[in-house]
Amino acid sequence: MADNGISSSHQVNSVLIQPANLECKNLYDYLTTRPPTVLERLYNHPTICLAVYRELPELARQYVIRILFVEQPVPQAVVASWGHQAFSKEHVYVSKVLTDLFVWQEAAIPGGLPGWILSSTFKRNLKIALLGGGKPWSMSSALDPDSKARDVAFLDAYSAERWECVLHYMVGSQQQEGISADAVRILLHAGLMKRDEDDGSPVITRQGFQFLLLDRQAQVWHFVLQYLDTVQQRGLDLAECLTFLFQLSFSTLGKDYSTEGMSSGLLIFLQHLREFGLVYQRKRKAGRFYPTRLALNITSSQAKGAPVLEEDAPKGYIIVETNYRVYAYTDSNLQVALLGLFTDLLYRFPNVVVGVLTRDSIRQALRGGITAEQIIGYLKQHAHPQMLQTESSHTLPPTVVDQIKLWELERNRLVYSDGVLYSQFLSQADFNVLREYAQSSGYLIWSNKEKRTMVVNKSGHEDVKKFWKRYSKGN
């Protein structure tokens, strides 16, 4: 381009743009990325139908239940008339979700009107889950009572210990035994850890830190999804594993289930789940297993850690005061370590840690790749019941929340955008013409008259270049 005196250079900003954040998929996102044939196969199991049903938007659930007992296709116009006019946008969205998941399909009605009909497999199996019939999910009915039955408290302690083992390993705490090479492989695959360049030992990544700040349910779900990605390499059947997973997710806490009739692949899967604390087995060959709280309602991560109506659910432990002080009633090293990511810890007592949120401590966390949202989310999730009791709708003091956000915004004063630099114009007139053009077409990002330099955005580059060619030829 030197012939007409302009050099344009690509500026690649993607290095500057921060690396991708931890991406959390929900069940819907996961299933829509599977091919329809897999979905169809999955719908053969009542458990999956039930899980998919619960993941649907509220309005969609009403639609499905309304046509669950209808054998013919229902005209689309009729379905649309169930909702109020004011919410027609939501109706369109809901119809799309149902179509995406192949829960319903378009079908013509005699008379030519377009209609919806529920997928017959989905319909049959949802009915089975709701009303009964079909085959039981497992062979547990033949199981005789366990002579050494385990209670819920034991299972909770067990699962917490197992899961924290994984998390401890990630933060590199002392307790490193008890995690298998297999689990490490999954962590690496998920990008939560990476091999250190020097000695090849796994170290935690930015996504890993973000993962640690998620609530437990979301952690388990994310982890399991990553695990499922590797399932096929292990020679296991994805559909089988998913079915089993949801079967677990709909089981009852404190009850034992039989391993009888499970394929060898599933038994391997079960051992993996056992390692992460999703199920408890006394012995590998015990013939029975107990699902733990981690496995229950595995997909309901959308609840965002909101307290549920369970008497024995784990309690929060963090109190945040308006003076930025943080009190955490915990003796777990892991929780203290996590808190230490974004607070300056002041004192530590046997059952409580005191820290303070400062600009420096937050900025350090932000530099580590944790976002303000995630810090606030973490504090909120683990808020002490006392914090929740206050009348106001805010759990955390609004001033603290705002300040954390401001500290984050402080670091984002630069706005990055991809662009192409035009410089070394021969005359001011040339520069002016091109700048006029770029500006009127909305491509101009920045220009400097004195230095005769301008930047246009990437999408406009071709256009501006063409214009310049035309213009310089015309002269």
Add this chain to the structure above:
Amino acid sequence: MNNVTPANENPTEFSSADETSLLVIILDTNPGQRILRENPHILTQCVDSVIAFANSHLMQKAQNKLAMMACHSKSSEFIYPGANKPLDIRQIDGQYEIFTLVEKTVKANLAKFIASESIALTNESLLAGAIAMALCYIHRIQRTKPPGCKLNSRILVVTGSGDSAFQYMSYMNVFFTAQKLSVVIDVCALDQHLSLLQQGCDITSGLYLKVPQLQGLLQYLLWVFLPEPPIRPKLVLPPPVKVDYRAACFCHRELIDIGYVCSVCLSIFCKFSPICTTCHTVFKIPGPLAVKSKKKKIKL
């Protein structure tokens, strides 16, 4: 480029996904109801429909809670969760274990409850008392819930018996209490039109439906009563009917347009009488005329 994770923009966000919903179903099992006297098998059909409906409620969200009561002319009882230890249920078919548990528990407790009742044929069930019990139950759940947990509670009454004015006071007490606790009362009438309970629906902004034919009970329940109050505005549901708020006089229990009210105890009479039958107050003799002239003064 900001690195705040973009909020999930899809419309699911504005649904009440993280709220727990507690449903208390009150099922009238009084054998004196007209429909049951004529055909006792209808009870089985109703119970099956109600159980299927209850399970559909539990199917909506993992957090949803359920309680069920049976109401008789002599007493009312919780048939789910029930006072006893939960049954030990093993899965017998493809049904979700929890649903099987609901079905078995309800049927077992109901059988026990009906057997314990002596057969007294009154066609009036004490629904007000049952609602009062349900409110106490809801109040306990609300009181003991973990802080920060959002709970929507509602009561669904399924009944085929009539409502007469002699429970009037209890009905009004429970309706106002429900309104205070923001508990929605829905009523599904199987046989007769229920004007008092309809007032309750109106006061607590619940839905009232008289089922046109019993065969389709489950469908009516699923269509009208399954949607929880927060999403009801989004759906086209039976419009609220104009409710008749006329009072019934204490002397003849008849609906009146104009009546006399005792200034001491607020009893309503259709004719002037010198002594109040409720509180035994003796009234001044001047009739409505004197009252009227005084009323005019107030307007000054």
Add this chain to the structure above:
Amino acid sequence: MVDEEDPKEYRWETGYEKTWEAIKEDDEGFLEASVADIVQRAKRKRQAQKQPNTKLGMMRHLYIIIDCSDSMSNQDLKPTRLLCTIKLLELFIEEFFDQNPISQMGAIIMQNKRAERISELAGNARKHIKAINNLNRTSLNGEPSLQNGLNMALKSLKLLPTHASREILIVMGSLTTCDPGDINITIDMLKAEGVRCSIIGLAAEVHICRQLAVETGGTYNVILDDSHYKDLLFQHIEPPPAAVCLESSLIKMGFPHQMVVEGTEEPLTMCMCHVDSTDEGSKLTTGGYYCPQCCSKYCELPVECRVCGLTLVSAPHLARSYHHLFPAANYKEIDYDSRATICYACQKAFGDTDKNIYRCPNCEKIFCIDCDIFIHETLHTCPGCATNLSLFQNHNSE
């Protein structure tokens, strides 16, 4: 009426005597349970004092007189006395009309030695709340005049029919009053008219206030803090016992109902309440309540018909007040003896933490303490009695 002063009337002399002795630590060294216990006991005690079948003044006409002198800008209540009062009064008004739907209320402020009426006697909670809220913007100055305030209230209460219960509630922040004449004459007039005057003092006890309350049969209390303030204020929600001079009569009332003819659209009509105002409410509407005597339309109940003077109410309005007259029977406290396993109403299983359980004298069902309080404070219907036909009929025919 009490004439001599009760020497033990002061709150700090009786109420909280040696409260610390009642507080005991539980097994884990917490005090919460013990404190909650005291609160519950206090509630039960108040409940037990309520006597059924006393004559109550149900048709209440209450004037609230609010001190708006400069003493109300004092910050001993947070943020200021006035703002705290406004907040509490809002709650009070709402609750008042919830519990006394056919009653009327008005509000007067005292400021700069004058009295000013900020809302007329009326039965509409929203209007009063709006008026009270507007006080935010008044400047607080001068001294209050108790006499002027009382006179203004008396002037309008005098006109009420004899069956109406007349009350004045004064919120007094100042320790002085600046009156144009002898306030004792005003007190005598109030006494003669049977107006019950109650005072809530925000600062300290003042002799004239006590005299006013004692003479007219009202109550006089000085607050300790804001929660005590709320407590005192909310005691006035319960209708007081009827004054001796209160006459009883039968009042003619109309029970309007919508005139709906099936299948036809209702005609657009103008309601009488908005007919001569120009603000947003005055539009032609369908629906509404029609006076059964003269067929004029109103958009809200309760209301007094402007044309024929008939009081229009709906049955639930009356029903809201019934529980004052027919309260649920007080339960008997008995020791927990592990015979009863669950609370009849809420299905709570009794455990070792329940020291006492409560039995209804009529239906003999057993309840837990929380249900006992809930039933008597809010529900007003015993679930045990209401689910038993034979008891129910007995109870009703009493």
